[in-house]
Amino acid sequence: MHGHVNLVLIFPVPLAVYLVVRRVEGSIGIVAFIGYLALALIGVCSIMLETFATATLFGVLAFACALAVAGRDRSRVFRVGLEVALAYGIAAVALLPYLVSFLDHLPALARLRPAETGSIDMLSPLLPRPGTVFGSAIPLLRITDRFPVARLPAEDAGYVGVALVLMVILFVVSERKRRETWGLLGFVLLATVLSFGSSLHLAGRRIGTGLGVIAAHAPLLLNAQPPRFPAYSALALGVIAAIWLAHARPTFGWLRLAVVVLGAAALLPVVAQPPFYPTESLPPFITEGTFRHVLQPDETVFPIVPMVGDELRWQQAADFSFRLPIAYIGAIPHQPSYGHLLATRGGYMPNPLPFASWLQGAGVTSVVLDDAAREHFEPLLRETRLEEVYRGGGVSVWRRPPDGTVPKALPVVTVAGSERIPGGSVRELGVPALDASGRFTLSQDAGRPLVMTFYTEACDCDLHLIAMQRFHMAHPEVRALAIDSFTVSKHVRNVVEALGLTYDVGVDRLGRIAQSFARPSPLPFTVMLAPDGRVVNIVDGALDEAGFESLFNDGIAQESLPVDHYG
Incomplete structure (x- = not known):
């Protein structure tokens, strides 16, 4: 997941969906349901606020769709909704210290990424990407290079595939007499439309304003990434596939299974060679455990790494034995942020004086410089008057001298x-x-x-x-x-x-x-x-x-x- 450890840990969301389905069908008691759901909510909120906010948004949409088609079961669905609200209340009490701190330090509303790149193209559900098995074999489909998130392919979850779209159509046709069919279809359509973001694009060209503009003023949803919203429609697609296969007649059941298998195969990524997890980006300093002898436990460390997200992989591989001064992404500060000094983007160089002030203000006691970035960033660290205290294992470690960091006087021009x-x-x-x-x-x-x-x-x-x-x-x-x-x-x-x-x-x-x-x-x-x-x-x-x-x-x-x- 390109260093997005927080995006890997999204299992509480489908777990919450599973609990709600179990409760609606009556196979789990009220106490167990509320307790387990509260734990799932606490887990997802602790991992990533964006996921918690978007899961809540799509949970409300799913509840509205269920109420709309519930018919005689509306009272039962409404009762489950009240139980879900109670689970949210329990989770809020458990998370109260964090919520108070969050509200006390609520950042100003500001976009972290342009709205133009925070959406998927309207053709995204149908056209495979070059990174998929089918997309890499069909060069004519490189129209996807013009999609808004083509520059960030890892963020584009919009591709569904023709086979799964066909599955949804056949599901609606065969199950049209069931009320839940229209609820599931409505949720999939809503999630898909919201994933188009606040700017509608067709074949890479902007054609209008999307429904995503509604979330533009919500504190927790302002910077939620619409290209990730299809993860929620994927949950509904899984339910649709399960129902459609379960209701198949024995004679033609294999045809339905073939459509589902083909749809799943179309989503497979191209993996040149195992392992898919890019462990080669980890220096021996991390993989061989040398960091334990050089860095102090829970020390705040600022890594200068080859690629965005490598600092998260370093921290994960080190069993979180050190802290990072900044998250992968955060609110835009009034002063420049030095969250990502990258060996692969050597054009950016901060001023030594504000950089030293930032390190001190963030509580950084060690800078770990990847050897791939040494030639470019070593002068900066020396100008900041940091001293090299260790070199080996593909990195060097720099610290302030005992008398503190006093950068050289800069020219006033x-x-x-x-x-x-x-x-x-x-x-x-x-x-x-x-x-x-x-x-x-x-x-x-x-x-x-x-x-x-x-x-x-x-x-x-x-x-x-x-x-x-x-x-x-x-x-x-x-x-x-x-x-x-x-x-x-x-x-x-x-x-x-x-x-x-x-x-x-x-x-x-x-x-x-x-x-x-x-x-x-x-x-x-x-x-x-x-x-x-x-x-x-x-x-x-x-x-x-x-x-x-x-x-x-x-x-x-x-x-x-x-x-x-x-x-």
Whole structure:
């Protein structure tokens, strides 16, 4: 289940359905029914609030459908409904401490995912996905790639298959004289329509608003995922299959069985090789039990993992011996959340100072860095002043030194303007020297213009840096500074010695100063600052000596532009 341990543990829901069916038919006593149902409700609420909320929603819908078709049995169905309400009351008393805490910390209503992706396509019930046995064998059905949840195939539970749809039609035809037939059909249709979400899509194109918009203002249902709703219609389909097979005549019973078996086979996923559970993502640090000797019991640990959900697999495989600072998903905070720093998505890098504050506020005492993410995130942990206390088993463990975490001072950079219209100002910045001999700051040599270029070792910028050296020699009145940015290798190349540079060269491993200019430009790019810190020119790409001269002359001409201060 892709690390969704909470979604695996949904057994209390069908168990509750089983108990209700037993009670309606009279094969279980009232005390046992209420007691067992209350335990099932406590279990599902303890595992996942979303499942509890959606199970309650579909339980109410099922009760309404049952009342509508109950006829002379309406009083019995209503009595079972009251008993269910009593079980909810008992569960509420048992869960009271958690409910009080939840209500005291009720987050603001906010969507965790766009409404466009929180629905299934109207063709979803009929068309098999590439991840199913039949779907992988029929390339023409790749229209499903345009479905709203195609980017999250694990979330799409909408596929039913032609065989099971045919089973429902034949069931309605053969059992049309029974009232419960129409109740089951109504529930399946309601669950299917709700699974379309608040935006109706047909073949990937939005065509209107769906009934899911009704739940858009409910605290517990706002972020419930409609693509998961077919799990409830699947329960009804199971009941339909059981009734349809049980009422089959001996002569044609095998035909009904064939339809059901074919429908079930169409749902089978493609499994390249066992095991389906992806244990290969677990590092030896976890599987060999080394964590027990490195981490403290119940310690709050922040794992930096290869894939979303791996932290849950780590915790499960470790028998929940450590805590996590954040759940798999939660309410959107006012400040950035660092819940998922992933080796596979190395483009995102938080600022060390707020990251350190977040770690401290979350009570994190150890950061476990997967080796697959080490090259990218090691500079961040070092900038945050965490120390490596253990390395082995595919991970490294980082902790705060005894005197606490004190991140290095970050540059304060305020930039305004656009790509073609420079403007704004740099109030101050600081960058360590390439040879760690000191630190360059803007205020060290105030009163002189500054030409500052940003490069990375991957850009093959030697000719660019040499041209800047010639410009520097020709214009001693201009301060020159090159900043090696985003270089994550342990040993940074000393271009000063390799190229014979006489101007200042600094290192910004996290590329903070380059990112402060809010420009998605590839490196290198070069900035000219006026003596007062104003940004008067920005040029992308590698420059030759004439290019630096042009940048300088254009910058001098730009000094009359008005300043747009902000930040």
